[in-house]
Amino acid sequence: MGSVDEISSAVNKLTIALENGEGKYTLGMNVLSAEPWVWTITWNHRRKVCAACFTIPSNIRRTNGPDLRACESCKTYAYCNTECQKMGWTSGHFMECELMRNMALHLEKKGLLVMDQDKSEMSYSTSMVYYVTSLVAKALNRLHSDEGTTRSSEVDDKTARDFYENVNDAPPINLSQSERTLIKELLQAAFDVATVTDILPEAELWKYYCRTRSNISQMVDKTSHLPYGIGLYFENGAMRRCCDNNVVQTFKGKTMVMKATKDLTLSSELRSPGLVQDLQPLPRKLRQRYYLAIYGKECDCRKCSDEYEAEINPMKCVTSGCNEVIPTDLRALQPCRKCGVKSDEERLLQARKTYEEFIRRYAETCDLNAQVSKSHKALARREAPLGLLRQLDTNELVHPENFLRYCCLYVLGITYYKIATNIVPDTASCFAYREAWKHLKPLTELMGKFECKYDQRALRILKDAGVAAMYSATAQLEEAVAVFKGPRTKETLPKSKGVRDASAVMEQGPRLLAIMAERHVALYGRSVPPVKPGKDRKGASKNRLRAVKGGRVK
Template sequence: METKETTDCRFFTAGDVVLCCEPLVWVLDSSAYETRCAYCLQKSQELRTCSGCKLHRYCSVACQSADWKLEHKLECVLLKTATGRDIIAKLANKIKLNVMMDIPGMGRKSAKDLLSMLPVNPAQSEINRTVTPSHGMEELKAIGVPVTELLVYYGLVRYNGVPMHDALCHVTAPFGMALYPQAPLPRMTPVCWDVNVVLNFQGRRLLIHAVEDIPQYTGLEDLRYNDALDPFSQTREERRADFEKRYGYPCACRRCTPEYDAEINPLRCVTPGCMNPIPSDSRAHQPCSECGAINSARLAQFSQFIRQLHPNYSNI
């Protein structure tokens, strides 16, 4: 894990990379199996297929060899089944085999050690009540993992799993899921909108960028993030409902308070004579709902902000 937290610097400016980290386990979405390398996650039209499971595909011999040493030799048999494609199957297999990993800044740790860093899903009791072995867990039971442990793994992935994107979260659709044990997510503060950092990706590597100055940084709990929602296109009510459904409690960030409404001045449409107010929180870059006019200056500012975080993204 690379982070300024290991230095004397306690001041982040907008655009700084606060830290970056690699996943414990990851899995491609079923829609990406035919188009992406299972190791580097890059798109390719000439993917080499694993002769064992017939599922994993690679863009090069080097990627296939690297994945076999790091991951695939543990899971090739599991991946012959539909259940084996799931990230929970990969996690259960790695824990069962007591796989050791070298984690920067943490030394050599087992998968179980890393798993202990993650908080249990607040809705774990509900998962235990509603998820049964009929949810495709028989193959996992066959490798000796108790159902009770599988339910805990399910809760951890559901609570801490991060959708992988080609660019900044919320801008592109996710193509897979990853679990980052050495990432800051368990110690950061999830919010529905009032973020000071965003999640970005380079392949499967997770990057945390500051989007505003953080002058008094004392620890990861000072970082506010949103890893799974789409706040740019949602109303506050929609954001809060999605947040509570995901985390099991309502968001209490500043922009979810009634006091925030009193602080902001509604943006006005740029069309002369159009008095339709445009909410100035999540939809500040959207066209006017009455006449469809777009505030080009505001949209350009938003686009520049996105490109600073992900220079290769051009579809905005």
């Protein structure tokens, strides 16, 4: 949490905004917007995002697309053109260039990355340490520019000084010895000093690190769904980090916009899942692990602490053919609401052990947060969640309406989606789009059961995969549209004999997308503009969402 002044400032902003909007925000409305004080581009996308205007070229989704113009010195930032490079240099990169270069060279020396390779990867833990440490280095460079321990700077920000003066308010974050060593080495390399004590006392340095990490947000592009940056936003100190959220973070460039996921009043507490929302749907045990690692404490919201609200891991009823959901808690010992038969305590304990084993295997094999840029690695990764999903569906105790099944479907759908968007449009990418849709489609049935409507990233990818499935595989066209159109919609779909007759489908594209947008309003309470053919980045286009005829559209 932030200091009293920070919280008061953020609350005042919200109060004024709410008063101007008649004291209430409804679902989908912007609550507030904020700019980062310091920020950095993620390593895997450093050549794909302009560090000045934050333009993301349409080919960012293709691993073999042309690069932007990289900074010759640090090689960590890239720019659209000379004008953007000059603007980035004068707006602050002149202070940070040497810091970023020194840290990247140190990681290269340790064998954690190769600077000359755009597809070099870092593990999730290493990348998070690198990003947060780079933010700390930039913050120290700006705060102590006149104290001789860092490079000279003319930047002075009173808000930031007040923010870091309250470092004792930072929650403790558990760091391994290897992570602490890497942080100290990166800072020593950044400022070219012998020890970190030449910068700050070590105890105070850890507080700086924890305070920074507790208030960062991950910038995610709403079109390509790629996390392209990390920023320090002071407004995060006024929010409560929890799974039971009422706002969600969206980004336009480096500007963070808070959107309401529920109706808010003047007395509403702002609750956001923070970085955890950018990971993936996770069982409660794994969510708590990430909250502890990122924010220094476990989530204590209703969905995590209440025994009856936390998480439904249901088992099947004892009666054969009865499809009633039986919770794996003390309610299982009560008569079934449908057939009246009670489950015994032995069956309850066995179901709990089964779920614990499945969750353990999911944690070991289905983590999407490791950086993967090559499609063949993603192809190999799909086997683990696929096998786990099959075992969940065939288990005698596990009920199909369980959150772990939702998580496996999400992992499989996103994995195939990444494969499709990292392959030049051909028959292989069409297959991947169809597989992505096949696994993402059941999410529409489970989202409402597990309060997952806030997962906007999943919804956007679901929509993209559905449109791509329509354009690339006409055999699944009726199946795709049936999920999105309401039961009262009397739309008929064009008959098609296969991929070679895809021109009829392309002509119906705008109408079908309008149906999907209409269905989106019914499900999630806000509209999505219908996408017009011929656009590049903003929807169903002739480039990334097109039918395939003979392997490639001419």
